Amino acid sequence: MPAITIDSLRKEYGDAVAVDDLSLTVERGEVFGFLGPNGAGKSTTIDTLLGYVRPTAGTVTILGHDAVAESRAIRQRVGVLPDGYALYERLTAREHLKLAASFRAADDDPEAVLERVGLVDAADRRAGNFSKGMTQRLALGMALVGDPDVLLFDEPSTGLDPTGVAELRRIVAEEAAGGTTVFFSSHDLAQVEATCDRVAILGDGRLLAVDTVAGLRDRYGASVTLSIEATPLPDSDVLGSIEGVRGVSLEDDRLVCRCRDAESKVRALRAVFDADVEVFDVDTESASLEDLFAASVGDDAPPSASAPSATVTAETGGTQ
Structure with a gap:
């Protein structure tokens, strides 16, 4: 069973078509890049995967669960790092991870997760005092809680310095090696090229290409x-x-x-x-x-x- 299956997805907002007849399959353990210019339909597609948006037509499944009918089951098995994530300013990094664990009935050690994302020294600092990069690291840590089967990242390198980007690449590689599927949208094309097995490129809501980077080189x-x-x-x-x-x-x-x-x-x-x-x-x-x-x-x-x-x-x- 593929990790993600999108079949003839279409999403309309009034007279505007955000996603038009999109079909895509992402295999388990694959690192998959989802690219396109602003307004191409990437965010709408990701929101549909998570059940936040209902498709006008077509179907979306994650790990065999329908994104419309079984969105709760999907969110129990998917770690999400959204773009522009907002933290609770009064909670510490440790408290954020405990909260994420409670949502998933997980027993992750907050200290171990913070060590992994490079925030162990800030474990008891309130998130309201975090820099943009620290906020992104903590949001990444929260996405990793519960050992999810699929990770959905939207602009995961936002705010990260070069060290943080390198650590993100390491984490993505570790997760994929353990069988986790990583699906992410990013404007950092060098990051995508360095980490992804395949990439899909959207334009005006339609799929323009899906292939390995080497395959795209042959094509273009x-x-x-x-x-x-x-x-x-x-x-x-x-x-x-x-x-x-x-x-x-x-x-x-x-x-x-x-x-x-x-x-x-x-x-x-x-x-x-x-x-x-x-x-x-x-x-x-x-x-x-x-x-x-x-x-x-x-x-x-x-x-x-x-x-x-x-x-x-x-x-x-x-x-x-």
Whole structure:
């Protein structure tokens, strides 16, 4: 049984359609990124998963429970870290965790949870004095109480410093290794890329893509950057005529050659190595999820560092 199944979900608010015919399956133990620009329908989908919003059409199930009819059962098995979480200002961190445990009839040791999220030294401080990052850490700790089978995170890295982000990644990896499904929405695409097994991208309420990051790279193409220190530079018309090469341009004494995929990258590199130049170095980079996201939502600008890419420094040994 999948952890999450969304089947033909549609949500309307009057004449506005927030989510349109969304179907998605998330497997148990998977770390799944849920992405999209503002207004894409991410929050509506998450609220539907938790039973806070009733769908206009379609069904949503978590761990076999219907999100409409069995929302109470779902919330007993799901840990939630919402965006902009508000704490009780008069309660301490320890008291917040005890409260979360009481809601789930759990017996988690507050000290152990606080240690895990890096707040053990603030166990008896009132939350009203917490920084934004400390608030986020405590909210994460509350989501972990009761050893949930599914974790739903909405912008989990908000307010966290680099150390906090690294700790969040560690916790996500630990939870997934233990069989917990992690489903999260985030604008921090580097965080998503570093942690997720697959990602889904929404736009205007519709599913635009769902795949691994590697699969998205294959779908949206790749580029090669040949940075050549040579006089004269290799013939741009020759490189531009290679199958799969999308474009060639001169940028600050570098010849930039963008290619569709890894195969066209190899063809472009071979053309450089076959030219009368001496190659000093080759660096290969991968497209960032930010580039792939821009491509999926229809950004007109081509990816600036699409995968796989290579930087070649060369010096001519004669005229071309």
